[in-house]
Amino acid sequence: MELKFVKRDVLKEKPTDETKLGFGRIFTDYMLMMKRDGERGWYSAQIEPYGDLQLSPAALVLHYAQEVFEGMKAYKTDDGRVLMFRPWDNIKRLATSAERICMAPFDQEFVLNSLYELIKMEKDWIPTSPGTSLYIRPTYIGVDPFVGVQPAKEYLLYVILSPVGAYYASGLSPVQIYVESKYVRAVKGGTGHHKTGGNYAASLLAGEKAHEKGYDQVLWLDGKENKYVEEVGSMNIFFKIKGELVTPMLAGSILPGITRASIIELAKDMGIPVTERRISMEEIYEASLDGSLEEVFGSGTAAVVSPVGELIWEDKHIIVNGGKMGETTQKLYDTLTGIQYGRIPDKFGWTVEVK
């Protein structure tokens, strides 16, 4: 398939104040749009002006949530190059997520190369202040105008771009996390280890309740016993206990985070032991009592590494490292963002320059 280009007549004004970018509200001039139907397969791919979709009110995605997405970023280096971080892993995960809910396969290499073209085209939209980046949202939806419950034949796969501000406007500040014991995000056999839209809808209520109580995010427990740690709202989670990093193993209900995988590799490379295993809140609570719980942090595309200052579990307040960011957390954050922004040599082969 050939990637076409449709020019827009008038370009938008780019934001001038990078301190006011926020997250995900401003979109660039162009988007990548690919289309598929039942007869022709993938029949159209183009970079076209960012604009509204025309969807039937019966479109499958609006009824049965046949939708998956990814989140990734493009970074501008101090010398003006454009870097992306493991984008092939995101595109691969998009394909795996799609497969779980019976969406048509797509050519991952074609999508990745088309994405590079889009980024090149929109490189002037990448902000340059510390911590800012261009957020990239590949989205894949089933759109047949048919209200029967079945996999779609017609699809749109598109990518939109949004310049985003620094996640921590005033430096990394530890978050307070509410451990959710009533609502469940996912269970083995479900869709929890994929980026399907429904997982996020299901998470909203617990998130709102945590916000009302003044906490930043929710920590989900397993759906079977409500005992074992799974993941935080939009991040995987790591505990540093007696010098070792522990993170829940991927057992079918946790998102296989690309930042998570990078942290594991990076920590091991730094000589920090890492174990992926089942870990209960009881164990974490006991480690906090005997002083062996040293640090807690989340990992994800948005914040990269996010220190956790406090966990609230039932009536227990678990204060981590006196509510301050730990040394290992800081080191992992600095190294990973250093690689992403091209300040530190990338010996892992994670970054790619888009040029």
Place this chain on the structure above:
Amino acid sequence: MELKFVKRDVLKEKPTDETKLGFGRIFTDYMLMMKRDGERGWYSAQIEPYGDLQLSPAALVLHYAQEVFEGMKAYKTDDGRVLMFRPWDNIKRLATSAERICMAPFDQEFVLNSLYELIKMEKDWIPTSPGTSLYIRPTYIGVDPFVGVQPAKEYLLYVILSPVGAYYASGLSPVQIYVESKYVRAVKGGTGHHKTGGNYAASLLAGEKAHEKGYDQVLWLDGKENKYVEEVGSMNIFFKIKGELVTPMLAGSILPGITRASIIELAKDMGIPVTERRISMEEIYEASLDGSLEEVFGSGTAAVVSPVGELIWEDKHIIVNGGKMGETTQKLYDTLTGIQYGRIPDKFGWTVEVK
């Protein structure tokens, strides 16, 4: 709020061959469309020409599946009246589903009355052949053009209508059901007892695998122990064991079917004992071995009552009533559809004439 009307210039041609209606592919001339935003609340409601929606590619519903829906029907009686079946219960459930995923509340009475107006307007679209009806699909979606994970402020609530054929074109025929032991539909604490889009996306893969093996639908087991019966793809399920009807109790992961509730009330009225309780596949298998499993059927809006002829559980084939429809199943089907089509007096107050 006032319900407005926007006329379309040219009406569509109505289908002439009612044997070819199928399900959910043909839509009528008009739809009900209500809009809400963060400042004004619900600010617009109108009956307008059926047509495409304009949605931002960033619209929340396309990423985080903030979407709920309902399925209901309008029936034409032999003497030309239009009946609906417990529509207030569907609208109430739409509101409950919406609440579970943090969607804004709406005026249920206003929606119900507006729906009646739409049905009146489109009554000539209701087919009249035996078993046909007008399928009604209320849909509620969050549409903010913002890719942060949070509840929407902007919403569309709309209702589309589709004339549908008889579910069983050649008489009620028992279905073969595959008992799913690997994939899980829902777990307590999740969204399984609500009509959120994500539940349906999560169900597609198991459904496809069952179809490939030649079975009609999937029977879901509980997400914790994979032992207890929950519901069928698009139906609740009933077992007749030693003269008693048994159906899984509503314990947080099963959809509270309106047909289910009606069957329970109807059966009790007929003098058939009904128990809502936990029931395992082991118990059903044993009942089939000792001959006490008399009948199995599903209940839902689409098929009303659907006889089950065979359950396939691991390597066991459980043949129900020699693969034929049972007497109680037939009686419940005849009575319930009789009430819905106005052939049998409705002593329960379930039907409403739209006039």
